[in-house]
Amino acid sequence: MRVVVVGATGNIGSGLVDLLAADGHEVVGVARRPPTAGWARQQAEWHAIDVTSIDAVEELAAVMRGAEAVVHLVFGFQPSHDSRYLRQLDIGGTRASLDAAIVAGVPHFVDFSSLGAFSPRADDDPVDESYPTGGNTTLPYSRHKAAVERLLDGEEARGRIAIARMRPSLVGHRASGGSLLRYTYPVWVPTLVLRHLPVLPLDRGFRAQFVHIEDLADAVVRVLEQRATGAFNIAGDGEVRQPDIAAILGARPVHFPWRWLRGLAALSWALRLQAVDPGWLDLAAAAPRMSTERARRELGWSPRFDAAAAVTEALEGMMHGAGKDTPALRPRHWARELLDVLRRGPVSYRHVI
Template sequence: MRVVVVGATGNIGTAVLRALHETDEVTSVVGVARRRPDSGVVPYADVAWHSIDIAAASTELDARAALESVFTGADAVIHLAWLIQPNTDRSLLRRVNVAGTERVARAAAAAGVPRLLVSSSVGAYSADPEGAFRDEQWPTDGIRTSHYSADKVAQERVLDAVETAHPDMRIVRMRPALVFQGTAASGIQRLFLGPWAGALRAGKPPVLPLPSDFRSVQAVHADDVGRAFAAAATRDVAGAFNLAADDVLGREELAKILDHGRVATLPTAWVRSAMTVAYRLRILAADPGWLDLGLSAPLMDTRRARAELDWAPRVTAAAALSELVDAIRSGEGGDSAPLMPRRPQQRHLPGSNGMFTSSDRTRDAGDTAPGERSARDQLAASMIDAGLLGLYLSDHLTGATAGAERAERMSADAIDTPVYARLSEAAREIRLERAFVKRLISELGVPRRRHRQFAGWFAEHLGRLKANGAVVRRSPLTLVLESEIMRSAVLAKLGMWRVLQEHAPHLGWDPEVFVDLAGRAEAQADMYSEVHEYARRRAFRSDRDVFPE
């Protein structure tokens, strides 16, 4: 059985891949994502990957042609792709989430795919003032003040139309509650919490403030959602399925997980106002519509999934949320771009030999295996000037700090352009390489000169105030200038890798680590040249757009 998963690298997508790998009937899995993951790690291994932009910066003709080609011969297509941020760009979200679903569905029908499974949500349901358990027949008119809910409702209407036009194709609509897992901690933090996640990492708050209208909320572990998708992909079922854990999280349950068990009840209007202010100040990533959705959505009856999919949740809602909170506090994440932690763990760093190994264990600076000399000892015994090398690496770390910030901002700003995927992949690599240089400095025992890194970070953020000829919208000139700056920075980084390659044998390092990093730098420079070509051909023309309106 051949299954194609669209949006296979996110929270639910990663869990669906795990479930499909464990399903005997599934013999072939194809992953579709705008940004390809590392295919050498589980669960992204043993998956045939295709990079396709379903709607953000592609035409309907191109997207459907690419999708139809990949879907041909598939026994089932699972559509999970969904964009939550930037929630200030409603046209982009609507295009990806609603038009993207329609393109996937119609491409699946054109390719003759017998089963289409789509991730809908509890957010599609209408408000329920009574708080009773509702089955799949509850109206799907959504919560008016939630853009997420509005798009889920529109997605349901798209599926209605496709179902009418193609009655032979079985369409399944999964409607999960809040989906949690530890692997998604970094992604959930970026999408919903933003800087507010620092409060969770700082420790348990003395009291949990909750709005007076809050009753309870349902949740489900991502692995349980993944198993439901795998079950539906191998059965002749159709229609909607509610997915939620057995337990419901009320005030006391949330307080026990998030703080010391104490709850402060505040007027809902106050909480919503505070959330609005925090959102507008960019302290909180989620807008107030998410609060409206959480206070109004119905509780879901999951009996149909249990009966027709032979499905039952294995993880309680409380355990799923606890796993997520613990992962946020410890800074964990996954191995795909949407799930990658902002502060990379040791296993993500470049290098596979010598002292920089791809292991799950993070060594403290100076730790060595029995009989192995530390990098600090190697440096001291060599003829290399430790002071000059340390100063050189510290200066490059300063540049890498500013470069990582700029690369991520470039990627975020270009999310609706054809160059987004390559910019995003480069931003991920650059942040990993910065962590690698930081680790090198630590292992050598030379000063980091943190004030210089802060100066680099501050200078990059100060540079964002430059308008480039536009104040209230993105300037087409920005991508031209920033691609030039980043290409120059990458070439400077290439020089550092060559220096370290030259001196690696004297320090007990494997030179091939730096040969590989130099190759990556050359590829990054070529990529920024391609971005520059894309931008410069449009930035100065009145009849072309760098950033689609």
């Protein structure tokens, strides 16, 4: 099967490309900055395309002709201080990729939605794929995910292409460590500090679902091979709570209420001391717990890694600045990153990070 992966060098895309290539599929990778060397370069046929460019639909359609499926992964949460660009990237980029697939006659389009598309939880019961996808209004990422869901609803009604929607929880694996540091960790703080945190200030009610990239990629391949349609919640077994995170970091958990944490995050974000939009804390506090029953029943999927294993890999990757041989997943080198910020400004303002 010839599969075009749009956004093929990031946290999810790189894992999916690896599995598709290992399974013998013909992979076409699309990214703003394709890999130029190393193992990643050998895994696919690569094309450099910016989905926000005026010629994106034409360029993407040329690459997609003859493909049996397209997987669209491009979505951003940096630069967090440029919501206009993020909207263009997230919603406009998805529209461009979808339009190009239709123009090229591709029969199957797989879009990556996420847990962030869901409306805030009503209670603690697990929710299935029919739960409302109104997003969290305080976070651009979540609002954009909800807007893309409406875009896909409209295209499904037209019936021009078969559409599947992946809704994963937080995704963890070791190679994502360097990129997570660039996106979320204050650049002026050495990575070494993360390995020696004395305390972890976090609300004692924190809990989160995680999925390992290998399990997520397996679910996507099953969707592609079965030409499945509709939405699929994907998460590893179990949840991760405050004491679990503290144990991995070797820190003592300290209860820090959501409202205090949110206030601190908002102030430090406004002062450009850190790059994470405080709306992410609103999402973390209100996200529903997903049921993965549909993926298990219809795809025959089940995770090999539980949530604890996935988050352990991600945090260990962050503590050591781990990465992979793609521009988006390059390992973090603190001094180099600091110099880059001094030359080009913080990641919360830069379009290419």
